[in-house]
Amino acid sequence: MNGGTMMKRWLKGSSYTLEPYISLYVFLFVLFVIGVIFGASLVGSLSFLQKQDLLFFVEQYFQSFTEQSRQLTLSELVNSFWTHGKYVTFLFLFGLSFIGLPVVWFLLFIKGIVIGFTVGFLVNQLTWQGFLISLTSVAPQNLLIVPAYLLIVASSMIFCIHVMKMLFAKGKSYYTIGQAMSLYFKSYLIALLIILGGSVIEAFISSQAMYFILK
Template identity: 45%
Template structure:
């Protein structure tokens, strides 16, 4: 925790930059909804209609997710954090980290923007139970991973490129990896919530959206 407090204090400007980049992605993703063609909107509407009906039927059947579902979601989060960690190990990976943060914002902005645009307040309610809860933890955890990666990449630039010094990166690398490992543990924990709690909340709201889709 001391390591986390240290990075939050010393790298506040990077956190602000990453957060702004993410928010720009959210806005961009929401605006992308308006760029969909009528055919694309109809395809998405059919897909979501089938999805909501499946969720509602699962509620009636009393189905529960299994360990396989957990590892599907956990693996997705681990891949995201792992890619950020790998990109942070190289100078050329720096733009890739920022692109991933922007894309994460785009995905969330598009999802919420489409649900609200298509289903109004019901879509907003579904977003609040299906998208928001776990992302309140996932997004900050990925922010920490991203800032740690950017910071380490910049440290490599200063050490290897600007000052031409060799060595001296073992301790920063250890701290970077340790911080990423802590975030991975958090992501594994929130995956449990996403698998066993989020579907329950989705089942409460899904019948209303089934009625909206007819």
């Protein structure tokens, strides 16, 4: 059996996170988008002085960022992966229990707020420069990182659904608790691999793009 076939079968083991749960992914995506919109709207609620204070810290960060040597190092990749990997791990752990599901939804919503507020503030204060910075330094890695968050949150919900079926509706689940846990853990590993890809983009592409834009 070649490596490609083995990988295909291994990924197929996590197929329970894809179909027939499309509506679940739509729900989580909408929840995330609401968070983004809410985060962007928070910018408008800030007073002029609050915006100026925050802009001062942003400009200080940009200045220190451009003064640093922009040699590509693994430390940036490790820091990025550690940051996002911790977040995914928290989602995974909270998703192990039905009680933790509201926390998982809240963390996903908070992630949307952070992204929405960041992009909204940059565009509000720096206009087209802020939009360009957001487009090149915020968006690229999140094209992978956000789907990884959606994957692990959806997987946690599906895991809880199967456990509830096993406990309260005998014979309604296709999996044992051990099998469901194994599939959930596989989804976690897949999410980490996606996070690693996003971290590579953030460390080696987005940071360089932002450096040249700020220069």
